[in-house]
Amino acid sequence: MKKPFFISLGIHIGIFIILYIVCRLLLEKKKTRKVYSVKIISAPQPEPEKTVVEEKSKKVEEKKPKTRVEKESKKKRKKSTKKKPQKESKPAQKKKTKKNLARGSASIDIEGQNFSDDFYLNLIMTKIANNWLNPLRGGRKMSVTIYFRIQKNGTVSDVKVEKKSGNSLLDQSALRAVLASSPLPPLPESYSGDFLGVHFEFEHTGR
Numbered sequence: 001m002k003k004p005f006f007i008s009l010g011i012h013i014g015i016f017i018i019l020y021i022v023c024r025l026l027l028e029k030k031k032t033r034k035v036y037s038v039k040i041i042s043a044p045q046p047e048p049e050k051t052v053v054e055e056k057s058k059k060v061e062e063k064k065p066k067t068r069v070e071k072e073s074k075k076k077r078k079k080s081t082k083k084k085p086q087k088e089s090k091p092a093q094k095k096k097t098k099k100n101l102a103r104g105s106a107s108i109d110i111e112g113q114n115f116s117d118d119f120y121l122n123l124i125m126t127k128i129a130n131n132w133l134n135p136l137r138g139g140r141k142m143s144v145t146i147y148f149r150i151q152k153n154g155t156v157s158d159v160k161v162e163k164k165s166g167n168s169l170l171d172q173s174a175l176r177a178v179l180a181s182s183p184l185p186p187l188p189e190s191y192s193g194d195f196l197g198v199h200f201e202f203e204h205t206g207r
Contacts, residue, residue: 104134104202104203104204104205105203105205106125106128106129106132106200106201106202106203107200107201107203108121108124108125108198108199108200108201109198109199109201110196110197110198110199111196111197111198111199114191114192115191115193115196117188117190117191120185120187120188123184123185124150124181124184124185124198127181127184128177128178128181128200129177131176131177131178131180131181132173132174132177132202133173133177134170134173134202134204135169135170135173136167136169136170136204138206139204139206140206141203141204141205141206142165142166142167142170142203142204142206143163143165143201143202143203143204144161144163144164144165144167144170144171144174144201144202145161145162145163145199145200145201145202146159146160146161146162146174146175146178146199146200146201146202147159147160147162147197147198147199147200148160148178148198148200149195149196149197149198150184150187150195150196150198151187151194151195152186152187152194152195153183153186154182154183154184154185154186154187155182155183155184156178156179156181156182156183156184157195159175159178159179161174161175162199163201165204170202170204173202174200174202177202178200
């Protein structure tokens, strides 16, 4: 009697446990909810609008007048770029006159502006040539140049041997001839210079 009883009891208990488990599972299924995953993307932010103050400040900067320093620097640049044409310095006018002598010749180089009085040049050349005593006879050809200035009143100054001949006798004779001719005729009134520079060349021809 006892054995069939325990068997039926175990069967009923097992059925009860199975029913309990099934009910439990059904209840859990009803309680579960579907979960959806959503990615949140931030919307693009609009660019900040320029304020009225910033726009006004820009307009003010554009309308600002240029400073004096900038204007002066530009003027200096313009002046530096525009180079004034340099005036060519005119060399002193030179006029050469030559005269043949008995044992040589004499010639004059004139340094003076707008001097064109040939008559005056012939006068001073004749006077100086007449005072020149050439100490040489024959030999080779040589020349000596004496420089001097004629003042307005005809006075001779700054006499010197400008170009030596290589013969001291010839050099000294030429120097004495110029000194002995002072004073020369006064400078022409048409000449505006304070003095007349003269390069007087004495030439020994060797004849």
